[in-house]
Amino acid sequence: MKFGKEFAAQMVPEWQGAYMDYDYLKTLLKDIQSFNQRTKQQQSVPHGLKRSLSMYRAFSGLLVHRHGQHSIDPTSPDVEEHPIFVNSVNRNGSEKYETTFLMQGDEGGEYELVYFRRLDDEFNKVDKFYKSKVAEVMQEAETLNKQMDAFIAFRIKVENPQGWPWQDRPSVHGDSDDDKKDTAKQDIESQNIEKLVANKLKEHRPAPLHILDRVKMNNTLATPGSTIKVFLNAPKQSDLKFNRENLTRVENKLKRAFVEFYRKLLLLKSYSFLNTLAFSKIMKKYDKISSRDASKSYMNMVDGSYLGSSEEATKLMERVEATFIKHFANSNRSKGMNILRPKARKQRHTTTFYTGFFAGCGFALIVALILIIRARHILGHDGTDQYMETMFPLYSLFGFIVLHTVLYAINVYFWRRYRVNYAFIFGFKQGTELGYREVLLVSFGLAVMALASVLSNLDMEMDPKTMDYKAFTEIVPLILVVVVIVILFLPFNILYRSSRFFFLNCLFHSILAPLYKVRLPDFFLADQLTSQIQAFRSLEFYICYYGWGDFRHRKNSCNSNDVFNTFSYIVAVIPFWSRMLQCLRRFFEEKDTLQGYNAGKYFITIVALCLRTAYSLNRGLSWEILALIFSVAAAVVCTYWDLVYDWGLLQRHSRNRWLRDKLLIQRKSVYFGAMVLNVLLRFAWLQTVFNFKLFDLHRQNMITIVASLEIIRRGMWNFFRLENEHLNNAENYRAFKSVPLPFNYEEDEDE
Template sequence: MKFGKEFISQMVPEWQGAYMDYAYLKTLLKEIHLFKFKTKPPQSTTNAQGLTRRLTLYRAFSGLTQRITSPGISSNTNDIESQPILVNSVKKSDGEFGLETMFLMTGDEGGEYELVYFRRLDDEFNKVIKFYRGKVDEVMKEAAVLNKQMDALIAFRIKVDDPHYEWPDSAREMTRLASDVAASTASLAASTPGMKASRRVTVMDMIEEDRSLEAQSDEPSADQEKGKQGNKFVQGLKAMNSKDYDDQKEVFNENRGTGQELKPMSNMRTKRPAPLEILNRVTINNTLETPRSSIRGILNVPNQTELKFSKENLSKVEDQLKSAFVEFDHKLRLLKSYSFLNIMAFSKIMKKYDKITSRYASKSYMKMVESSYLGSSEEVTKVMDRVEATFIKHFSNSNRKKGLSILRPKAKRERHRVTFSLGFFAGCTITLIFALVLLIHARHIMNKEGQRKYMVTMFPLYSLFAFIVLHMLMYAANVYFWRRYRVNYPFIFGFKEGSALGYREVLLVAFGFAVLALASILANLDMEMDPKTGDYKRFTELLPLGVVLIAFFVIICPFNIIYRSSRFFILTCVFHCICAPLYKVALADFFLADQLTSQVQALRSLEFYICYYGSGDYAHRDSSCSSSEIYNIFHYIVAIIPYWSRLLQCLRRLVEEKDGMQGLNGLKYFATIVAVTTRTAYSRSHSDEWYKIAWVASGVAAASGTYWDLVLDWGLLQRNSKNRWLRDKLLIPRHSVYFGAMVLNVLLRLAWLQTVLDFRVSFLHKETLITIVASLEIIRRGIWNFFRLENEHLNNVGKYRAFKSVPLPFHYDEDEDKQG
């Protein structure tokens, strides 16, 4: 793979605009190369006889160790006259330091092209270094915040382990230990040759001696050296708790009289616990949002933030800090990769410049790049090492393998068994579909008497499976194209790192479910009842319910099988949608609620399942649901549940974010609720009054929904955009794709009005037509998904948002700290 493609593939998608514009600099080099080719075409090596000879084969052998120099350049690269450029570090008007390259060969033919190249090269470097410096400043501030969080965590752990623990009084401890230190030092001095046994070393002597070390000669005496060692030992003791005092005293007594150097344990400072006084300046952040906390917030009831030293709270704090460290380390690794990739890009582009122009400019330019903040700064590497060491020690009990597996989870590898299973289930699905079609044709099932009863009762049951499989197929296509066009969907949805499903995994689940559903249909494709009992086989009649129950138990299965993290993520989002507006609205929550608005017919199928099997008439394939008043009421309620959830989510965001657009979005969903309700009423009564009301309501809902999709959700139809009627930034190079998607969205919105239009097809049953229209709405939603997430991704790119914010467990009172 060429470096240009590799460079793009390794970029952080949200930082793409902050990287060096390698492609544009290559176009400038192509212009230089084209100019030189036109003015100085390459000389031919063809001899008079017309034979081309490789002359280098006949030259004298120059040896393996001879220094290689660029053609046309003297080997003395330090000569200023032989250098084509002069690179200087300058301070710009905004106070930032950057590079400024002076091209010294402007008088050469084509020098103006090279001058333009170096000006753009400097602009790119200054852009890169400014962005990098800003991000490094951010991570250093975050590191300082995490330092305080860790101090509070360690102190919190001490209080949980021993609620009555008090920070040792350093003055009392030093008084108690001073005599031991002095006596031990005197004993050591007596047993060491060259030292005066009569000299008594006191704590004050050692401290004063240490303070006057700078005023003494460069070669201190043996007494002074021992005093210095003793003072270091005392200072080390100050940093220890009572347990470490006892441990160090044992080591000191063992070494007494051996002549070894007096010093505390090497890891003494790393074992030093944070002072418990820090707990007086911190409170607990109530980061776990629940319906109860939301209600308390509405009623302005203050949250309980006092510290409660329990193992449960300690576990919550540790989990939050784990997540914070994982995200922080991820940011550091991407920042380090950003520095490395850009330095590599500058090196590659300068080598191309040397090759095209036959100059030797890359060495001097790269020397300045490597000595700049981008190439010489080690803050990120040092912080990464400290983060790794801290995480392994404090969150994995010093188990390095376990700690790194949590801190830096490995990306999911494509497994051959997934591809094999996908192919197997896809083949089974196609085979079962062909078998179903041939069986219907061979038995002439569509012409039998029980066909009408089957379409009224069994077809709505099995259509649920078609809706689910179709939606999963559309989502798999979305994932494929998101990856192809580098849309960072795991970050946007908030998936845990390494847990996002690829399109193969989604297709595997879809085809597996399709095989189960098709097998159930084939087993229950019976149009004739038992002439003796007048019933159908109870076992086969229960097959659809069995498939639904299997799918339900798989979703809630607590075992780590069938992509548990993804299943629980979906369940969490569903619960948030049901409990709206009691939870803070995340993108994944309202995105799922939007998917449910396109699955209204699937929800009505679930309602039919409850009524059909709950009534007990499934053995006769008789359904009295349509005549039930309760069923008809829930027929309205079920249809508006997804839109009602989105309306409440919009109201929650309106209150929290103070964004008027969320209020307008809520009005759009309210208009859709009115449209769905009036259309359902018209389909039940077929009266002229409901027909007119349904027409007006559906027209308003369709128009507002279409406008919102194209302009606000997709960000298209911008009149002043450089891509006319689209938007400035596009991920798909072909503009026709966007115009085709807009036209298709409008057409599929019109299909949504089928109930009001009362469109009939003679050769299609009513239930079949309803299923087709519902499937078209699912397809429209699948198309909407891609462009909605593309627009969200480009918004994150414009704001360089590449990381999710992780709430921290402790709130640190800065004012109180300053006063203290």
């Protein structure tokens, strides 16, 4: 692999703009190279004596002339061996490095002069960024020092609530000579013990306990109870309680803080090494192209700069390792380093094999399903309508889930391809995030189970009046749903437990909105659920179909039940209601007016959805007009919000007209195509209002197609939404999570 590609692959995605622009400097070197080639062609004389242009210059004498303030020592080699002179200057209170090119009189020297100016700009940018990041981690190290002092004092209070044993030594009283002798011996022994203890204390000085007098607990655990207390203005209980439970909680928080801090130091060290290596590589290319020897002089400057000579990050890494191993790994170095070091997820060949295996099985089952339908003429059977009204909604649930997960796998593939740090954005635990292969494995596995269930159900005649009809076959979809739910809640460390629990945690937070603090994974999942309205209605149909015993006779009496119809409104509204409450919480908590407008957008969508549901159940001109007006308004507002706020597009004064200033995909037509497609898919609901007849499809088929189009729109929305989030992070160089700390000092609270 060429260094340029390797350099780009190892960059911190959010810091990409702070790295040396290696590709741009290579283009400048190509300009120098192309000029040199043109010059050689012009110098080539077809006939006669060929001479170098340097032979026609004015004679410079046998003595080397010096060049003013940039002259070189007489003891140093001549100018031909040192074409550049690098020095540091102080401008506006900051140190910068400037390179003086001493060979400007040579032909093509202006190209090389431009190259060195751009090279200096890149180096000063890198050096300044590195200084700022080192200053940040040094300041954070001071905060962690104070947290560790409080933690050690807290541990002392918990493990030794009565104080140190040598501090509570009882005094001995006696009147007899023997008692006095014994007392004297005890005093001598006690003095010896105290000396030993004093020596030990010098080696292992415990934190002063008076620190705890000005420390409070940070209650960072967001629960419904804490939210209600804040809403009721209840006093916060932040006093220290010295018990084992709090000690474990404090220790876990500090562990997370140290792991994240160590990751910052690793990235800083990698940043310094990669950029230093990049400057070395580009200077070697320059020497090769220009036939000069400038890399040694320039790299001496790089090595002597803050970027090349600073050891703060390395020393800090060593101190972090020693502290973590001692206090959080019980002095077990291998255990401590296993926790500190980042864990990359291993790619397993078995995952690829089973993904392909299930994909092949799914394709074979689809072909078998088509052949059975054609061979038995099932579509023209008397029981087709009855089957479509009963069994089809049950199985379409799995189709919606599989389609959504496949689209998510496609998103993961393209996020990785365009270096969108989705694991950091979602807050996945390092090393546990699923790649597109793992997501496809889950999708195809579920698809195979669902298709096998459909085939087992179609193995009988569709008409319930025939003798082949059995009630047990109707329970197959219910069994499949139960199996999926059991797998989802399985507590064992199999089948991607970390990802399953992460999903359940976000789902729980979304359902209980606004009682939990809104994080990006929570509202991102809630947005996904707004595109699965038909899946929620399928779940409602499961409860009705099996709860009321309709499966025994394969009949659908749910649509004629008022309770079922009422819940059709409620079930469809739940995801939008949850999303609206999340926006309202952010509006009141962050004082962000934009979140208030976003909540209004979801409210309009809820009204439009309820009116469309009412129209589908009641059928009337007034319902149709109201549903049409509110649905158009909701679609227009949501489309504008998608393009402008979620995707960051439609910017008139951008460098890329109507797009963003920065784009991850080079082809702008992709963005314009996505905008047009998003508008078209946003209005797919028109079919539910006007009830278009396409290819004489059954009503359930049309409902499934419209629902699938919305899922496809959401899958496309996911990529551009996360791309915009990643670019915002990169613009502000946000590459780390903020980890809540356990203690809060009084002076910090005053600040």
